Amino acid sequence: MIRNIQTVIPGIATSDGAGVKLRRSLGGQQQVRLDPFLMLDEFSSNDPNDYVAGFPPHPHRGFETVTYMLEGHMLHEDHLGNQGHLKTGGVQWMTAGRGIIHSEMPQQVSGAMRGFQLWINLPAKEKMKPAGYQDIQEENIPKVSLEDGTYVKVIAGTYRDDNQTITGPIQGISTAPVFLDVHLPSNTDFEYPLAKELNAFVYIYEGALEIGSPLKAAPKQAAIVLDEGDQLKAKAGADGARFIVLAALPLHEPIVQYGPFVMNTRAEIEQAIDDYQNNRFAVS
Template sequence: MNTRKLQQVIRAIPTSDGAGVKLLRSLGQAPSLRLDPFLMLDEFSSENADDYIAGFPDHPHRGFETVTYMLDGHMLHEDHLGNRGDLRSGGAQWMTAGRGIIHSEIPQQQSGRMRGFQLWINLPAREKMKPAAYRDIQPEDIPRLALPAGVEVKVIAGALTVADASVAGPIQGISTEPLFLDVRLPAGARFTTPLPAGHHAFLYPYEGQLGVGASDERRALDPHEAGLLSTGKEIELLEVSTDRGAAAFLLLAARPLREPVVQHGPFVMNRREEIEQAILDYQNGQLV
């Protein structure tokens, strides 16, 4: 069995987006800092309303999927198709922009903690122009798996099989076969799980420090660092332990597309001509 190693570390950097929402961006801070098919990962976390209150007013997307996962807070989603959804603490939204969507994400709180993530996942060329769609996932619809030593795993997408337990998340049937886990480890605990051999995978600790890899080659991964994992052979194992207090982290894996990526802000296509068409469609009110 091959244990995946920590191959590259991308430290999240402060930035802002939307109408001035303060973020930490790891994947996606530069075109070279992606992991096919993952385009971007943003973390937002603040108890100061000035950091998030203006939210993300109307803006377009084409050619990829966005996943918003809320740890704390309340955000309202609305789009030009008439859809409206509430993102609350512990819930998620999986949106497929496809050929185009114009939407907004506005906080529904005047104070208190707003904390969560937004992940961008590329779509294969054959799906970039399919109709837009989205799914709101309520907290109670995200299964939790309790493991020995107090380890707890939430399965947002894909399936987790550990020992005799197997749990499938609410998001299935995506062409990139994504796995999206939120894992909480008590001090000194270890988490091991198989990963599909051909999938790209990375970790993102948001609390505590992780030790990644087998004991003879373990490397530390600090909070707000995206740890890109090596590939392996037939069976992939991820071993994570911590000796510096409780830790919480995202584990993300997906099948790479191995296609050209041309990005212009909220548009992600395969060729420059397709980007120019997306801009023209948006300017002419024909994005969708």
């Protein structure tokens, strides 16, 4: 069954960190989520005034953050002594778990800074596990190039066609996430199997795309939530399309969020605030 467009969640212009300008679709309001996805931000600017102040030290607990750099260079540092460089084409997959205090600061004062940050919820049983992260450079992310000019980066999940099976570097996560970056040439069709148990959405960041059966035009810079089914079908417009595909198993658990803390009960949020204020995040 082909998945059609169920809901469109437009990206809303806002700012975060020390004033970084971005567009927030999922998570623009706390109830506008797609289990287990909590938030999606797109940042894209050639003006350093929009991004140079970055994201100074701030805490997280109870979920995972995924930063995908289309262009630019950011430095990650955290209270555990970890440091990593997020460069063009690379990904950082960070599990905040029981708590992490980190910063993400631009390492450039000119040029383009483009990319996404995604928040994915953790199941209750994993919310207090130790924090950790993976830095995955561009050269370590598998790519698929098809004869029709289609290009797919496989960050998480698996891509299969008649000739090959490509598995992304992110494995072993309980929500079984899929994260693809797809580039389609002009008027090219794209199909991808999405297991029916996964919640899924598409975000178009360049060009034009139609989705579903029958095909229906989808807006850019919005989270395009897909309905039930087991197949994504899309077609690029005359100028081609670039978009990300995100899917994962829903958790079906209560969510209580207070800023950068996402837990299951109010008491757990109060504990997170108390732990942070009393420097108990400082222990790995």
